[in-house]
Amino acid sequence: MKITKDLYQSSLALLTDFYQLTMAYAYWKSGKAEEEAVFNLFFRKNPFQGGFTIAAGLDYVIDYCRNFHFDEQDLSYLGQMKGKSGEAMFEVAFIDYLREMRFSCDIDAVEEGSVIFPNSPLIRVKGPLIQCQLLETPLLNITNFQTLIATKAARITLAAKGEDVLEFGLRRAQGIDGALAASRAAYIGGCSATSNVMAGKLFGIPVSGTHAHSWIMSFDSEIEAFKAYAEALPDNCVFLVDTYDTIKGVEHAIEVGKALREKGKEMLGVRIDSGDLAYYSNRARQMLDEAGFENAKIVASNDLDEHIMFSLKVQESSINVWGVGTKLVTAYDQPALGAVYKLSAIKKEGKWIPKVKVSQQSIKINIPGFHNVRRFYKNGVANADMIFLENGTNDKKEFLLIDPIDPTKRKKVGKDWDSEVLLKNIFVKGEKVYQRPDIHTIRENTKANLAKFDKAHKRLVNPHIYAVGLEETLYNLRTSLVLEAKAK
Ligand SMILES: Nc1ncnc2c1ncn2[C@@H]1O[C@H](COP(=O)(O)OP(=O)(O)OP(=O)(O)O)[C@@H](O)[C@H]1O
Ligand SMILES: O=P(O)(O)OC[C@H]1O[C@H](OP(=O)(O)OP(=O)(O)O)[C@H](O)[C@@H]1O
C-alpha cells in the first residue's frame, strides 16, 4: 500500500463514503460510538457465472487498519466542512475525538488465496461501532476489486492448464491503483508474471515482457529489427512475428534464432498478436520444430480471456504462453464483485444481540450473530462449508446444513470428518497477530486450495454449485429473527 499513501500524501482515513462520517458523528453524539458491534463482509454470487471465488486483498486491509488514524490535514478538512445553515458540520469536540481514535478492533478473515463461496464471511470485524462503521467502505473497496481480479486470473490460469499466463493489463487498467492492485491480485490468482514494472518492484512479482510492433516498424525491415533486438538483449528474445506477415515473421525469427545459437544464446520464442491464433500457432510450431527450435515457446496475445483460451485448447493450438491484458485487469465481463458489509450483532448490557436486515428478497437477508465457517473434506476433497455460530452448540456428532436461500436443500456432515475453520485471527484488539505469507506462498496456496475441489465446481460455464449451508441452530436463529422482525 506504500504507493497509495505516497500518492495522496496523507492518512487514508478519508478514503470512505461521507455517510460513514455523518453516522460516526451521530453515533458519537448519541453516546453509541463505543458500543461493541460485529460486522461481516460477504458477497452473494460468484463472479463471472462461475462456481468459486478466490479471496484477495487482505494484505491491503491489514495495512489500512494498522495505519488507521486521522492526521491533522484530514481533521482540518473535516473541521472546515459546513452544513446547509453555514454552521460547522462537525463539532470541535468530535474532531478532537477523531484525533485520538486508534484502531482497536478484532478482525478475523479468510486468508488470501482461499477458495470462498457466496454468503460466507470473508472478513469479520468486531469492535467499537464507530470504527466498524468507518471501515466499511475501504474494506469493501479493497476486497471487492482484488477478489474479483484474483478470481478472473484463477479462471484464466485454469483455462491455460498449467501453462504460463503473463498479465499485460497496465495500459488498459482502471487507473494507477486499479492497475497495481490488479497486477497483485492476478499473480495471487495464478498468473506467472506481470508486464507492470512498478507492481514488480512494490510487490516482488516476477516481471516479464517481449517487444511491440513499434520496434519492428522503426526499422526498414523485420529481419533487421530482430537482429538488432538480439544484439541488444540476447537473453530475452521473444520475437513478435505478426507485424507484416506472420509466416515470414516466423522465418525471420528462425534465421535470427540460428545466429543467436551460434553465439551460444537461445531464442526463447515468438509472439503472435493477431489473426487466427490456432492456425498461426500451429504453423509456427511446425516451422520452429523443423528448424530445431523445439523448445521455443509460442506466446499468444490479443484480447484473450478464459473462454477464447478454452476454445484455443479445444482447437489444439500450439500456444504455450498466454499474454492476457484488458479482459483480466478490467474484469471485462463483470466489473464489480458486489460484496457487502453488514452489522450482524451488537452488545447491549454485556449481552450480544444478533441482528438481521429483513428484505423482500430472501437472498438479501443477512446472517445474524457471531459466526464463522468450517470447511468439511471427504477423502481430501472439499465437500461442504458450514456457517455456524461460534458460541452455539458445536459438539454435535453430525451437523445439518441448510441452504440459506432454499431451506429444502439440506446436507449432513459428520463432526469426525476432516475440517478446517476458515476465518483466522488477524487482529486482536487492534494488535496484528497474523503472520502474513509472502506473495509467492499466497499464489501457491491458491493453486493448492483449488486442487482440493472437484473439477465440476471449476467449470467455466454452468458449474456444479458447491454446498454452503447454515448450521441448523444458526438457521433457526435467523428464521426466528426474521419472523420477529416481520411481526413488528
Ligand atoms: N482460432 C481462434 N479461435 C477463437 N478465437 C480466436 C482465434 N484466433 C483469434 N481469436 C480471437 O479472436 C479475436 C480476433 O479479434 P480481431 O478480429 O480484432 O483480431 P485480428 O483479426 O487479429 O485483428 P487485429 O490486428 O485488429 O487485432 C481476438 O479476441 C482473438 O483472441
Ligand atoms: O489484448 P490484451 O489482452 O489487452 O493484451 C495486451 C495487448 O496490448 C498490446 O497491444 P497494443 O496496445 O499495441 O494494441 P493492439 O491490441 O491493437 O495490438 C499487446 O500486443 C496485446 O495485444
Ligand SMILES: O=C(O)c1cccnc1
Ligand atoms: O511484453 C509484451 O509483449 C506486452 C506488454 C504489454 C502489453 N502487451 C504486450
